[in-house]
Amino acid sequence: MPELPEVESYCRYCSSVALGKKISKVKTGSRKVLEVSASTLRRHLLHNKLSSCKRHGKYLLMGISDGYLLSMHFGMSGYLDYAREEAPEHTHLSLTLPAGGELVYVCPRKFGRISIAESADAFVKEKGLGPDAMEISKKDFAEKISGYNGSIKGALMNQGLVAGIGNVYSDEILYQEGLLPERKASRLESKKLKKMHSAMKRILNTAIRNKAEREEFPARYLAGRRQEGSSCGICSGKIKKKIHLGRPTYFCPNHQK
Ligand SMILES: [Zn+2]
Known part of the structure:
Protein backbone atom coordinates (compact mmCIF):
# COMPACT_ATOMS: atom_id res chain seq x y z
CA MET A 1 0.00 0.00 0.00
CA GLY A 128 -9.47 15.46 8.88
CA LEU A 129 -5.75 15.02 8.27
CA GLY A 130 -3.09 15.87 10.82
CA PRO A 131 0.18 17.59 9.84
CA ASP A 132 2.29 15.82 7.25
CA ALA A 133 4.85 13.44 8.79
CA MET A 134 7.73 15.31 7.10
CA GLU A 135 6.50 18.68 8.37
CA ILE A 136 5.26 18.04 11.91
CA SER A 137 7.39 19.53 14.71
CA LYS A 138 8.89 17.40 17.48
CA LYS A 139 6.69 19.05 20.09
CA ASP A 140 3.47 18.68 18.10
CA PHE A 141 4.31 15.04 17.33
CA ALA A 142 4.96 14.18 20.99
CA GLU A 143 1.76 15.93 22.11
CA LYS A 144 -0.46 14.29 19.51
CA ILE A 145 0.92 10.78 20.02
CA SER A 146 0.84 10.93 23.82
CA GLY A 147 -2.77 12.13 23.73
CA TYR A 148 -3.88 9.04 21.81
CA ASN A 149 -5.85 6.38 23.60
CA GLY A 150 -4.55 3.19 21.99
CA SER A 151 -1.39 1.45 20.86
CA ILE A 152 1.66 3.27 19.55
CA LYS A 153 1.25 1.56 16.18
CA GLY A 154 -2.37 2.73 16.05
CA ALA A 155 -1.25 6.28 16.88
CA LEU A 156 1.41 6.33 14.15
CA MET A 157 -1.07 5.03 11.56
CA ASN A 158 -3.81 7.47 12.58
CA GLN A 159 -3.93 9.98 9.71
CA GLY A 160 -5.72 12.52 11.91
CA LEU A 161 -2.67 12.75 14.20
CA VAL A 162 0.15 12.60 11.70
CA ALA A 163 -0.46 12.05 8.00
CA GLY A 164 1.55 9.71 5.79
CA ILE A 165 2.51 6.68 7.90
CA GLY A 166 0.85 3.33 7.23
CA ASN A 167 1.43 -0.30 8.11
CA VAL A 168 4.97 -0.77 6.75
CA TYR A 169 6.51 2.47 8.02
CA SER A 170 4.90 2.29 11.46
CA ASP A 171 6.46 -1.17 11.85
CA GLU A 172 9.81 0.19 10.63
CA ILE A 173 9.81 3.10 13.09
CA LEU A 174 8.95 0.86 16.06
CA TYR A 175 11.51 -1.76 15.04
CA GLN A 176 14.26 0.85 14.81
CA GLU A 177 13.18 2.44 18.09
CA GLY A 178 12.99 -0.93 19.90
CA LEU A 179 9.33 -0.60 20.90
CA LEU A 180 6.61 -3.25 20.63
CA PRO A 181 3.69 -2.15 18.41
CA GLU A 182 1.05 -2.71 21.09
CA ARG A 183 2.71 -0.46 23.70
CA LYS A 184 0.24 2.14 24.90
CA ALA A 185 0.96 5.47 23.18
CA SER A 186 -0.02 7.58 26.19
CA ARG A 187 2.44 5.76 28.46
CA LEU A 188 5.54 6.62 26.42
CA GLU A 189 7.74 9.37 27.81
CA SER A 190 8.01 12.60 25.90
CA LYS A 191 11.77 12.03 25.52
CA LYS A 192 11.10 8.70 23.77
CA LEU A 193 8.53 10.30 21.49
CA LYS A 194 10.90 13.10 20.50
CA LYS A 195 13.53 10.51 19.63
CA MET A 196 10.87 8.62 17.64
CA HIS A 197 10.13 11.82 15.71
CA SER A 198 13.79 11.96 14.59
CA ALA A 199 13.69 8.27 13.65
CA MET A 200 10.49 8.79 11.63
CA LYS A 201 12.07 11.63 9.63
CA ARG A 202 15.31 9.72 9.11
CA ILE A 203 13.44 6.61 7.89
CA LEU A 204 11.13 8.56 5.58
CA ASN A 205 14.06 10.52 4.15
CA THR A 206 15.97 7.30 3.50
CA ALA A 207 12.91 5.81 1.80
CA ILE A 208 12.36 8.92 -0.35
CA ARG A 209 16.04 9.01 -1.33
CA ASN A 210 15.69 5.39 -2.49
CA LYS A 211 12.47 6.18 -4.40
CA ALA A 212 10.57 3.94 -1.96
CA GLU A 213 12.25 0.85 -3.49
CA ARG A 214 12.36 -1.27 -0.34
CA GLU A 215 15.07 -3.61 -1.63
CA GLU A 216 17.37 -0.57 -1.85
CA PHE A 217 16.98 0.35 1.84
CA PRO A 218 19.90 -0.19 4.25
CA ALA A 219 20.34 -3.87 5.14
CA ARG A 220 19.40 -3.44 8.79
CA TYR A 221 15.93 -2.09 7.88
CA LEU A 222 12.85 -4.22 8.56
CA ALA A 223 11.21 -3.28 5.23
CA GLY A 224 13.34 -5.78 3.29
CA ARG A 225 12.82 -8.61 5.80
CA ARG A 226 9.07 -8.60 6.39
CA GLN A 227 8.76 -12.36 6.66
CA GLU A 228 8.10 -14.56 9.67
CA GLY A 229 11.36 -16.18 10.84
CA SER A 230 13.77 -13.97 8.89
CA SER A 231 16.78 -12.75 10.86
CA CYS A 232 16.62 -9.39 12.62
CA GLY A 233 18.89 -6.69 11.17
CA ILE A 234 19.53 -5.15 14.58
CA CYS A 235 20.05 -8.09 16.98
CA SER A 236 20.34 -11.87 16.79
CA GLY A 237 16.56 -12.37 17.08
CA LYS A 238 14.04 -13.58 14.51
CA ILE A 239 11.24 -11.54 12.97
CA LYS A 240 7.72 -12.46 14.07
CA LYS A 241 4.39 -11.67 12.49
CA LYS A 242 1.10 -11.02 14.19
CA ILE A 243 -2.16 -9.31 13.37
CA HIS A 244 -2.47 -6.03 15.24
CA LEU A 245 -5.41 -3.70 14.52
CA GLY A 246 -6.31 -6.01 11.66
CA ARG A 247 -2.97 -5.44 9.93
CA PRO A 248 -0.07 -7.87 9.40
CA THR A 249 2.53 -6.53 11.82
CA TYR A 250 6.21 -7.52 11.80
CA PHE A 251 8.52 -7.04 14.76
CA CYS A 252 11.47 -8.54 16.62
CA PRO A 253 10.42 -9.79 20.08
CA ASN A 254 14.08 -9.92 21.09
CA HIS A 255 14.99 -6.23 20.92
CA GLN A 256 11.55 -4.56 20.79
CA LYS A 257 10.21 -4.10 24.32
ZN1 LIG B 1 16.02 -7.73 16.93
Missing part, protein backbone atom coordinates in the same frame (compact mmCIF):
# COMPACT_ATOMS: atom_id res chain seq x y z
CA PRO A 2 1.49 3.35 -0.99
CA GLU A 3 2.58 5.38 2.03
CA LEU A 4 4.30 8.77 2.24
CA PRO A 5 7.56 7.80 0.44
CA GLU A 6 5.74 6.13 -2.47
CA VAL A 7 3.40 9.10 -2.91
CA GLU A 8 6.37 11.48 -2.67
CA SER A 9 8.04 9.63 -5.53
CA TYR A 10 4.83 9.85 -7.63
CA CYS A 11 4.79 13.56 -6.83
CA ARG A 12 8.37 14.06 -8.04
CA TYR A 13 7.68 11.93 -11.09
CA CYS A 14 4.55 13.88 -11.97
CA SER A 15 6.44 17.16 -11.55
CA SER A 16 9.10 16.01 -13.98
CA VAL A 17 6.80 14.73 -16.74
CA ALA A 18 3.52 16.64 -16.60
CA LEU A 19 3.82 20.17 -15.22
CA GLY A 20 3.09 23.07 -17.55
CA LYS A 21 1.81 20.83 -20.33
CA LYS A 22 -1.61 21.31 -21.88
CA ILE A 23 -4.02 18.41 -21.40
CA SER A 24 -5.62 17.56 -24.75
CA LYS A 25 -7.73 14.60 -23.69
CA VAL A 26 -9.21 13.31 -20.41
CA LYS A 27 -10.32 9.70 -20.09
CA THR A 28 -11.88 8.24 -16.95
CA GLY A 29 -12.43 4.68 -15.73
CA SER A 30 -14.37 3.18 -12.85
CA ARG A 31 -16.94 5.40 -11.15
CA LYS A 32 -15.94 3.81 -7.83
CA VAL A 33 -12.58 5.59 -7.84
CA LEU A 34 -14.00 9.00 -8.80
CA GLU A 35 -15.43 11.16 -6.02
CA VAL A 36 -16.62 13.68 -8.61
CA SER A 37 -18.32 13.03 -11.93
CA ALA A 38 -16.32 12.36 -15.08
CA SER A 39 -17.76 15.56 -16.57
CA THR A 40 -16.53 17.61 -13.58
CA LEU A 41 -13.04 16.19 -14.04
CA ARG A 42 -13.14 17.01 -17.74
CA ARG A 43 -14.40 20.54 -17.06
CA HIS A 44 -11.43 21.25 -14.77
CA LEU A 45 -8.73 19.41 -16.69
CA LEU A 46 -9.43 19.52 -20.41
CA HIS A 47 -7.34 22.19 -22.24
CA ASN A 48 -5.84 23.24 -18.89
CA LYS A 49 -2.41 22.48 -17.42
CA LEU A 50 -1.14 20.96 -14.21
CA SER A 51 0.75 23.80 -12.60
CA SER A 52 2.13 22.28 -9.37
CA CYS A 53 2.35 19.03 -7.50
CA LYS A 54 2.54 18.58 -3.77
CA ARG A 55 1.79 15.89 -1.25
CA HIS A 56 0.05 15.85 2.11
CA GLY A 57 0.38 12.53 3.92
CA LYS A 58 -0.64 9.86 1.44
CA TYR A 59 -2.51 12.31 -0.81
CA LEU A 60 -1.19 13.89 -3.97
CA LEU A 61 -2.49 17.38 -4.70
CA MET A 62 -1.90 18.71 -8.19
CA GLY A 63 -2.57 22.34 -8.95
CA ILE A 64 -4.65 22.92 -12.10
CA SER A 65 -4.27 26.12 -14.12
CA ASP A 66 -7.95 26.98 -13.41
CA GLY A 67 -7.05 27.43 -9.72
CA TYR A 68 -8.45 24.12 -8.43
CA LEU A 69 -6.60 21.02 -7.26
CA LEU A 70 -6.75 17.46 -8.53
CA SER A 71 -6.44 15.16 -5.51
CA MET A 72 -5.39 11.53 -5.62
CA HIS A 73 -5.26 8.81 -3.00
CA PHE A 74 -3.72 5.51 -4.03
CA GLY A 75 -5.63 3.05 -1.83
CA MET A 76 -4.05 -0.40 -1.62
CA SER A 77 -2.49 -0.75 -5.03
CA GLY A 78 -2.62 2.54 -6.94
CA TYR A 79 0.20 4.32 -8.74
CA LEU A 80 0.92 7.07 -11.21
CA ASP A 81 2.75 6.46 -14.45
CA TYR A 82 3.46 7.96 -17.83
CA ALA A 83 2.30 5.78 -20.69
CA ARG A 84 3.99 6.49 -24.00
CA GLU A 85 1.85 4.01 -25.88
CA GLU A 86 -1.23 2.26 -24.56
CA ALA A 87 -2.50 3.03 -21.04
CA PRO A 88 -2.17 0.00 -18.72
CA GLU A 89 -5.12 -2.06 -17.58
CA HIS A 90 -6.98 -0.61 -14.55
CA THR A 91 -6.27 2.99 -15.59
CA HIS A 92 -8.97 5.17 -14.01
CA LEU A 93 -7.73 8.55 -15.16
CA SER A 94 -5.64 9.34 -18.18
CA LEU A 95 -4.48 12.82 -19.19
CA THR A 96 -3.06 13.11 -22.69
CA LEU A 97 -0.10 15.50 -22.87
CA PRO A 98 1.37 17.29 -25.93
CA ALA A 99 4.00 14.71 -26.88
CA GLY A 100 1.21 12.14 -27.14
CA GLY A 101 2.01 10.31 -23.91
CA GLU A 102 -0.52 10.00 -21.13
CA LEU A 103 -0.20 10.61 -17.40
CA VAL A 104 -2.11 7.63 -16.02
CA TYR A 105 -3.56 6.86 -12.61
CA VAL A 106 -3.71 3.08 -12.27
CA CYS A 107 -5.52 1.32 -9.42
CA PRO A 108 -6.25 -2.42 -9.84
CA ARG A 109 -8.15 -2.89 -6.58
CA LYS A 110 -10.11 0.36 -6.89
CA PHE A 111 -9.56 1.46 -3.28
CA GLY A 112 -7.96 4.70 -4.44
CA ARG A 113 -9.85 7.98 -4.84
CA ILE A 114 -9.70 10.93 -7.24
CA SER A 115 -11.37 14.25 -6.58
CA ILE A 116 -11.27 18.00 -7.16
CA ALA A 117 -10.52 20.38 -4.27
CA GLU A 118 -10.69 24.14 -3.90
CA SER A 119 -7.53 24.54 -1.84
CA ALA A 120 -4.99 22.40 -0.02
CA ASP A 121 -6.02 23.80 3.37
CA ALA A 122 -9.71 23.10 2.75
CA PHE A 123 -8.87 19.61 1.53
CA VAL A 124 -6.73 18.74 4.57
CA LYS A 125 -9.47 20.02 6.86
CA GLU A 126 -12.25 18.18 5.05
CA LYS A 127 -10.32 14.90 5.21
Whole structure:
Protein backbone atom coordinates (compact mmCIF):
# COMPACT_ATOMS: atom_id res chain seq x y z
CA MET A 1 0.00 0.00 0.00
CA PRO A 2 1.49 3.35 -0.99
CA GLU A 3 2.58 5.38 2.03
CA LEU A 4 4.30 8.77 2.24
CA PRO A 5 7.56 7.80 0.44
CA GLU A 6 5.74 6.13 -2.47
CA VAL A 7 3.40 9.10 -2.91
CA GLU A 8 6.37 11.48 -2.67
CA SER A 9 8.04 9.63 -5.53
CA TYR A 10 4.83 9.85 -7.63
CA CYS A 11 4.79 13.56 -6.83
CA ARG A 12 8.37 14.06 -8.04
CA TYR A 13 7.68 11.93 -11.09
CA CYS A 14 4.55 13.88 -11.97
CA SER A 15 6.44 17.16 -11.55
CA SER A 16 9.10 16.01 -13.98
CA VAL A 17 6.80 14.73 -16.74
CA ALA A 18 3.52 16.64 -16.60
CA LEU A 19 3.82 20.17 -15.22
CA GLY A 20 3.09 23.07 -17.55
CA LYS A 21 1.81 20.83 -20.33
CA LYS A 22 -1.61 21.31 -21.88
CA ILE A 23 -4.02 18.41 -21.40
CA SER A 24 -5.62 17.56 -24.75
CA LYS A 25 -7.73 14.60 -23.69
CA VAL A 26 -9.21 13.31 -20.41
CA LYS A 27 -10.32 9.70 -20.09
CA THR A 28 -11.88 8.24 -16.95
CA GLY A 29 -12.43 4.68 -15.73
CA SER A 30 -14.37 3.18 -12.85
CA ARG A 31 -16.94 5.40 -11.15
CA LYS A 32 -15.94 3.81 -7.83
CA VAL A 33 -12.58 5.59 -7.84
CA LEU A 34 -14.00 9.00 -8.80
CA GLU A 35 -15.43 11.16 -6.02
CA VAL A 36 -16.62 13.68 -8.61
CA SER A 37 -18.32 13.03 -11.93
CA ALA A 38 -16.32 12.36 -15.08
CA SER A 39 -17.76 15.56 -16.57
CA THR A 40 -16.53 17.61 -13.58
CA LEU A 41 -13.04 16.19 -14.04
CA ARG A 42 -13.14 17.01 -17.74
CA ARG A 43 -14.40 20.54 -17.06
CA HIS A 44 -11.43 21.25 -14.77
CA LEU A 45 -8.73 19.41 -16.69
CA LEU A 46 -9.43 19.52 -20.41
CA HIS A 47 -7.34 22.19 -22.24
CA ASN A 48 -5.84 23.24 -18.89
CA LYS A 49 -2.41 22.48 -17.42
CA LEU A 50 -1.14 20.96 -14.21
CA SER A 51 0.75 23.80 -12.60
CA SER A 52 2.13 22.28 -9.37
CA CYS A 53 2.35 19.03 -7.50
CA LYS A 54 2.54 18.58 -3.77
CA ARG A 55 1.79 15.89 -1.25
CA HIS A 56 0.05 15.85 2.11
CA GLY A 57 0.38 12.53 3.92
CA LYS A 58 -0.64 9.86 1.44
CA TYR A 59 -2.51 12.31 -0.81
CA LEU A 60 -1.19 13.89 -3.97
CA LEU A 61 -2.49 17.38 -4.70
CA MET A 62 -1.90 18.71 -8.19
CA GLY A 63 -2.57 22.34 -8.95
CA ILE A 64 -4.65 22.92 -12.10
CA SER A 65 -4.27 26.12 -14.12
CA ASP A 66 -7.95 26.98 -13.41
CA GLY A 67 -7.05 27.43 -9.72
CA TYR A 68 -8.45 24.12 -8.43
CA LEU A 69 -6.60 21.02 -7.26
CA LEU A 70 -6.75 17.46 -8.53
CA SER A 71 -6.44 15.16 -5.51
CA MET A 72 -5.39 11.53 -5.62
CA HIS A 73 -5.26 8.81 -3.00
CA PHE A 74 -3.72 5.51 -4.03
CA GLY A 75 -5.63 3.05 -1.83
CA MET A 76 -4.05 -0.40 -1.62
CA SER A 77 -2.49 -0.75 -5.03
CA GLY A 78 -2.62 2.54 -6.94
CA TYR A 79 0.20 4.32 -8.74
CA LEU A 80 0.92 7.07 -11.21
CA ASP A 81 2.75 6.46 -14.45
CA TYR A 82 3.46 7.96 -17.83
CA ALA A 83 2.30 5.78 -20.69
CA ARG A 84 3.99 6.49 -24.00
CA GLU A 85 1.85 4.01 -25.88
CA GLU A 86 -1.23 2.26 -24.56
CA ALA A 87 -2.50 3.03 -21.04
CA PRO A 88 -2.17 0.00 -18.72
CA GLU A 89 -5.12 -2.06 -17.58
CA HIS A 90 -6.98 -0.61 -14.55
CA THR A 91 -6.27 2.99 -15.59
CA HIS A 92 -8.97 5.17 -14.01
CA LEU A 93 -7.73 8.55 -15.16
CA SER A 94 -5.64 9.34 -18.18
CA LEU A 95 -4.48 12.82 -19.19
CA THR A 96 -3.06 13.11 -22.69
CA LEU A 97 -0.10 15.50 -22.87
CA PRO A 98 1.37 17.29 -25.93
CA ALA A 99 4.00 14.71 -26.88
CA GLY A 100 1.21 12.14 -27.14
CA GLY A 101 2.01 10.31 -23.91
CA GLU A 102 -0.52 10.00 -21.13
CA LEU A 103 -0.20 10.61 -17.40
CA VAL A 104 -2.11 7.63 -16.02
CA TYR A 105 -3.56 6.86 -12.61
CA VAL A 106 -3.71 3.08 -12.27
CA CYS A 107 -5.52 1.32 -9.42
CA PRO A 108 -6.25 -2.42 -9.84
CA ARG A 109 -8.15 -2.89 -6.58
CA LYS A 110 -10.11 0.36 -6.89
CA PHE A 111 -9.56 1.46 -3.28
CA GLY A 112 -7.96 4.70 -4.44
CA ARG A 113 -9.85 7.98 -4.84
CA ILE A 114 -9.70 10.93 -7.24
CA SER A 115 -11.37 14.25 -6.58
CA ILE A 116 -11.27 18.00 -7.16
CA ALA A 117 -10.52 20.38 -4.27
CA GLU A 118 -10.69 24.14 -3.90
CA SER A 119 -7.53 24.54 -1.84
CA ALA A 120 -4.99 22.40 -0.02
CA ASP A 121 -6.02 23.80 3.37
CA ALA A 122 -9.71 23.10 2.75
CA PHE A 123 -8.87 19.61 1.53
CA VAL A 124 -6.73 18.74 4.57
CA LYS A 125 -9.47 20.02 6.86
CA GLU A 126 -12.25 18.18 5.05
CA LYS A 127 -10.32 14.90 5.21
CA GLY A 128 -9.47 15.46 8.88
CA LEU A 129 -5.75 15.02 8.27
CA GLY A 130 -3.09 15.87 10.82
CA PRO A 131 0.18 17.59 9.84
CA ASP A 132 2.29 15.82 7.25
CA ALA A 133 4.85 13.44 8.79
CA MET A 134 7.73 15.31 7.10
CA GLU A 135 6.50 18.68 8.37
CA ILE A 136 5.26 18.04 11.91
CA SER A 137 7.39 19.53 14.71
CA LYS A 138 8.89 17.40 17.48
CA LYS A 139 6.69 19.05 20.09
CA ASP A 140 3.47 18.68 18.10
CA PHE A 141 4.31 15.04 17.33
CA ALA A 142 4.96 14.18 20.99
CA GLU A 143 1.76 15.93 22.11
CA LYS A 144 -0.46 14.29 19.51
CA ILE A 145 0.92 10.78 20.02
CA SER A 146 0.84 10.93 23.82
CA GLY A 147 -2.77 12.13 23.73
CA TYR A 148 -3.88 9.04 21.81
CA ASN A 149 -5.85 6.38 23.60
CA GLY A 150 -4.55 3.19 21.99
CA SER A 151 -1.39 1.45 20.86
CA ILE A 152 1.66 3.27 19.55
CA LYS A 153 1.25 1.56 16.18
CA GLY A 154 -2.37 2.73 16.05
CA ALA A 155 -1.25 6.28 16.88
CA LEU A 156 1.41 6.33 14.15
CA MET A 157 -1.07 5.03 11.56
CA ASN A 158 -3.81 7.47 12.58
CA GLN A 159 -3.93 9.98 9.71
CA GLY A 160 -5.72 12.52 11.91
CA LEU A 161 -2.67 12.75 14.20
CA VAL A 162 0.15 12.60 11.70
CA ALA A 163 -0.46 12.05 8.00
CA GLY A 164 1.55 9.71 5.79
CA ILE A 165 2.51 6.68 7.90
CA GLY A 166 0.85 3.33 7.23
CA ASN A 167 1.43 -0.30 8.11
CA VAL A 168 4.97 -0.77 6.75
CA TYR A 169 6.51 2.47 8.02
CA SER A 170 4.90 2.29 11.46
CA ASP A 171 6.46 -1.17 11.85
CA GLU A 172 9.81 0.19 10.63
CA ILE A 173 9.81 3.10 13.09
CA LEU A 174 8.95 0.86 16.06
CA TYR A 175 11.51 -1.76 15.04
CA GLN A 176 14.26 0.85 14.81
CA GLU A 177 13.18 2.44 18.09
CA GLY A 178 12.99 -0.93 19.90
CA LEU A 179 9.33 -0.60 20.90
CA LEU A 180 6.61 -3.25 20.63
CA PRO A 181 3.69 -2.15 18.41
CA GLU A 182 1.05 -2.71 21.09
CA ARG A 183 2.71 -0.46 23.70
CA LYS A 184 0.24 2.14 24.90
CA ALA A 185 0.96 5.47 23.18
CA SER A 186 -0.02 7.58 26.19
CA ARG A 187 2.44 5.76 28.46
CA LEU A 188 5.54 6.62 26.42
CA GLU A 189 7.74 9.37 27.81
CA SER A 190 8.01 12.60 25.90
CA LYS A 191 11.77 12.03 25.52
CA LYS A 192 11.10 8.70 23.77
CA LEU A 193 8.53 10.30 21.49
CA LYS A 194 10.90 13.10 20.50
CA LYS A 195 13.53 10.51 19.63
CA MET A 196 10.87 8.62 17.64
CA HIS A 197 10.13 11.82 15.71
CA SER A 198 13.79 11.96 14.59
CA ALA A 199 13.69 8.27 13.65
CA MET A 200 10.49 8.79 11.63
CA LYS A 201 12.07 11.63 9.63
CA ARG A 202 15.31 9.72 9.11
CA ILE A 203 13.44 6.61 7.89
CA LEU A 204 11.13 8.56 5.58
CA ASN A 205 14.06 10.52 4.15
CA THR A 206 15.97 7.30 3.50
CA ALA A 207 12.91 5.81 1.80
CA ILE A 208 12.36 8.92 -0.35
CA ARG A 209 16.04 9.01 -1.33
CA ASN A 210 15.69 5.39 -2.49
CA LYS A 211 12.47 6.18 -4.40
CA ALA A 212 10.57 3.94 -1.96
CA GLU A 213 12.25 0.85 -3.49
CA ARG A 214 12.36 -1.27 -0.34
CA GLU A 215 15.07 -3.61 -1.63
CA GLU A 216 17.37 -0.57 -1.85
CA PHE A 217 16.98 0.35 1.84
CA PRO A 218 19.90 -0.19 4.25
CA ALA A 219 20.34 -3.87 5.14
CA ARG A 220 19.40 -3.44 8.79
CA TYR A 221 15.93 -2.09 7.88
CA LEU A 222 12.85 -4.22 8.56
CA ALA A 223 11.21 -3.28 5.23
CA GLY A 224 13.34 -5.78 3.29
CA ARG A 225 12.82 -8.61 5.80
CA ARG A 226 9.07 -8.60 6.39
CA GLN A 227 8.76 -12.36 6.66
CA GLU A 228 8.10 -14.56 9.67
CA GLY A 229 11.36 -16.18 10.84
CA SER A 230 13.77 -13.97 8.89
CA SER A 231 16.78 -12.75 10.86
CA CYS A 232 16.62 -9.39 12.62
CA GLY A 233 18.89 -6.69 11.17
CA ILE A 234 19.53 -5.15 14.58
CA CYS A 235 20.05 -8.09 16.98
CA SER A 236 20.34 -11.87 16.79
CA GLY A 237 16.56 -12.37 17.08
CA LYS A 238 14.04 -13.58 14.51
CA ILE A 239 11.24 -11.54 12.97
CA LYS A 240 7.72 -12.46 14.07
CA LYS A 241 4.39 -11.67 12.49
CA LYS A 242 1.10 -11.02 14.19
CA ILE A 243 -2.16 -9.31 13.37
CA HIS A 244 -2.47 -6.03 15.24
CA LEU A 245 -5.41 -3.70 14.52
CA GLY A 246 -6.31 -6.01 11.66
CA ARG A 247 -2.97 -5.44 9.93
CA PRO A 248 -0.07 -7.87 9.40
CA THR A 249 2.53 -6.53 11.82
CA TYR A 250 6.21 -7.52 11.80
CA PHE A 251 8.52 -7.04 14.76
CA CYS A 252 11.47 -8.54 16.62
CA PRO A 253 10.42 -9.79 20.08
CA ASN A 254 14.08 -9.92 21.09
CA HIS A 255 14.99 -6.23 20.92
CA GLN A 256 11.55 -4.56 20.79
CA LYS A 257 10.21 -4.10 24.32
ZN1 LIG B 1 16.02 -7.73 16.93
